[in-house]
Amino acid sequence: NNLYIVVAAVSQAALLRLDDQFSKWKKEKRKVTAIYGVDIAATSIEGLQYSIDTFTETYIARIPGVRFHPKMYVFKGPDAGLVFYGSNNFTVPGTELNLEACVRIEYVFPADDALFKEQMRGIDELLAEQKSDTVFKLTALILKVLAAEGLAVPERRLSRAGESTAAPAKIASKLPKSSLKTMPPSPMPRKKLAPAIRPKGEKSALRAVSP
Secondary structure (H helix, E strand, O other): OEEEEEEOOHHHHHHHOOHHHHHHHHHHOOEEEEOOOOOOOOOEEEHHHHHHHHOEEEEEEEEOOOOOOOEEEEEEOOOEEEEEOOOOEEOOHHHHOOOOEEEEEEEOOOOOOOHHHHHHHHHHHHHHHHHOOOOOEEEEHHHHHHHHHOOEOOOOHHHOOOOOOOOOOOOOOOOOOOOOOOOOOOOHHHHHHHOOOOOOOOOOOOOOOOO
16 A cells, blocks of 8 residues: 655656556555655756656655665555565666666564564655755756756756766755764774775785784
8 A cells, every 4th residue: 555665766768657547546545755866967857857746655765974875665555565676776777777786575464564564664754854954855846956956867968878876966056955973984993904906016005914
């Protein structure tokens, strides 16, 4: 009865391949909740518009200083649950063209209620971050801002370039500002540092420390 989609990127081309199923779900008043990232220049304007028009709820996740990069698909019914965790964005490369990997986990209720609740915790915690503006509802106005600031791109650009993870996360000026505090990366232990690859005779800027 419920589908949760949490991905770093989405395209209309991928969504349209399941349009019949999504339309059926909508007529049957089943719930689809999507949470998308917009940090890697691979989320399309058309895919976001389709989601606004078709899904029950659609959100954008913006984590300060980092890229939003999960790929989670969670189905929840009255008697069973089905979860896919993997590397697949909801794009044509991610679902059909790339060599990807995912884990399929099946649950039977009520025996697996506690386990499924734990699997849902990440999604529940994300949705709870609406209070910090880290996650916010996608509206027509927000979509215009995403397009204007280059965070959502035209579908034709994706069809030419495919998914790109080379684009840096941008600081959008007119989107809600997250108040979530993040930790810096942990320091690399010096004993793990290795000399950088360099031409023969050139001194390394790093000094390896033997274990």
